[in-house]
Amino acid sequence: MRRAKIVGLGAYAPKRILTNKDLERMVQTSDEWIVQRTGIRERHIVDESEATSDLAVRAAQQALERAGVEPEEVDFIVVGTTCGDMAFPSTANLVQHRLGCRTAGSADIYAACTGSIYSLSIGAQYIQTGKYRTVLAIGAEALSRISDFTDRSTCILFGDAAGAAVLRPSDDASGILDTDLYSDGQYWDLLYQPAGGSRLPASHETVEQRLHYAKMKGSEVFKVAVRMVGESAVRILERNGFKPEDVDLFIPHQANLRIIEAAMKRLGFPMDRVVVNIDRYGNTGSASVYVALEEAWSLGRVRPGDLLLLAAFGGGLTWGAALIRW
Numbered sequence: 109m110r111r112a113k114i115v116g117l118g119a120y121a122p123k124r125i126l127t128n129k130d131l132e133r134m135v136q137t138s139d140e141w142i143v144q145r146t147g148i149r150e151r152h153i154v155d156e157s158e159a160t161s162d163l164a165v166r167a168a169q170q171a172l173e174r175a176g177v178e179p180e181e182v183d184f185i186v187v188g189t190t191c192g193d194m195a196f197p198s199t200a201n202l203v204q205h206r207l208g209c210r211t212a213g214s215a216d217i218y219a220a221c222t223g224s225i226y227s228l229s230i231g232a233q234y235i236q237t238g239k240y241r242t243v244l245a246i247g248a249e250a251l252s253r254i255s256d257f258t259d260r261s262t263c264i265l266f267g268d269a270a271g272a273a274v275l276r277p278s279d280d281a282s283g284i285l286d287t288d289l290y291s292d293g294q295y296w297d298l299l300y301q302p303a304g305g306s307r308l309p310a311s312h313e314t315v316e317q318r319l320h321y322a323k324m325k326g327s328e329v330f331k332v333a334v335r336m337v338g339e340s341a342v343r344i345l346e347r348n349g350f351k352p353e354d355v356d357l358f359i360p361h362q363a364n365l366r367i368i369e370a371a372m373k374r375l376g377f378p379m380d381r382v383v384v385n386i387d388r389y390g391n392t393g394s395a396s397v398y399v400a401l402e403e404a405w406s407l408g409r410v411r412p413g414d415l416l417l418l419a420a421f422g423g424g425l426t427w428g429a430a431l432i433r434w
């Protein structure tokens with residue numbers, strides 16, 4: 109089997125910025141509390157005219173341009189998202205049309221914030237089996253649309269963004285070495301959007317009770333997340349014969365700086381080899397690992413031959429990791 113390789117990266121965040129000071133005027137919170145408890149200083153959020161697919165298209169266009177790949181060459185598009193433009197058609201379907209990707213297959217994957225690792229893993233499988241030559245793997249979110257700006261325990265966390273990777277078969281030792289995907293549905297009610305699905309369809313009551321917004325038991329997610337990120341990182345490294353010290357750069361899901369620091373402490377991994385951009389983006393769900401990877405690459409922190417470890421967790425709960433030789 110041939111490895112899949114990332115041949116182009118793209119990222120996009122909406123222009124509008126919501127700072128902690130702005131949030132101080134909306135809910136009872138403070139810049140100091142948010143920075144200390146989460147590491148977040150500001151986040152980008154969509155304006156009235158923008159939706160998830162708009163962000164996805166911008167990130168994908170940049171990734172395709174950098175890869176030197178024409179939209180007509182794309183065989184399959186997979187979008188990780190928590191809040192697509194609508195229940196159906198899929199956001200990937202809208203992206204396929206807007207990019208001009210002929211009639212390429214397209215599908216959304218719902219794994220909450222692990223949508224980055226899930227979309228990358230699923231995209232990579234199609235390359236590895238030889239089914240497709242060019243796959244577009246995207247993570248895109250407009251989480252501000254499902255954030256309750258009267259609930260200080262959630263609205264301070266989330267931001268909007270998209271990231272994209274063009275995958276092609278590798279002809280050398282570089283590429284996606286391995287991926288791991290996990291889920292445990294017993295934790296479904298730690299983080300979920302109660303209404304709008306077949307369990308609780310939209311009604312006047314659901315709107316009045318604000319049930320179309322994300323609900324979260326934050327401190328419980330926190331504890332499980334630290335354990336999951338650590339365990340999945342150790343497992344994928346061991347299976348591939350590596351130790352934490354072999355990793356050049358760790359790119360974790362950006363949910364909370366304290367979660368990242370606690371997970372790295374557990375692993376004994378130094379923070380100077382960890383990519384952190386949560387201060388400027390907040391938690392951008394499925395987009396976060398792509399956006400952090402793109403930023404690290406743009407800044408020259410990713411060099412040919414580097415071993416990269418990607419890890420994420422999210423509602424569901426879901427979690428997973430990926431190992432890449434750049």
Ligand code: ACO
Pocket residue numbers: 136137138141142145146220221222260261262264299324326327328329330333363364391393421422423
């Ligand atoms: N401003 C000021 N005070 C606040 C705020 C706020 N924005 N939010 C909560 N508080 C208060 C609480 O009311 C509580 O007050 P009390 O002690 O008087 O009851 C106090 O701060 C402590 O609350 P905790 O919830 O215990 O605070 P914690 O340190 O756990 O931080 C946080 C909360 C930031 C949500 C943290 O638990 C966290 O990041 N959890 C993980 C969340 C996460 O990663 N979710 C995303 C998963 S990925 C996905 O799928 C989208």
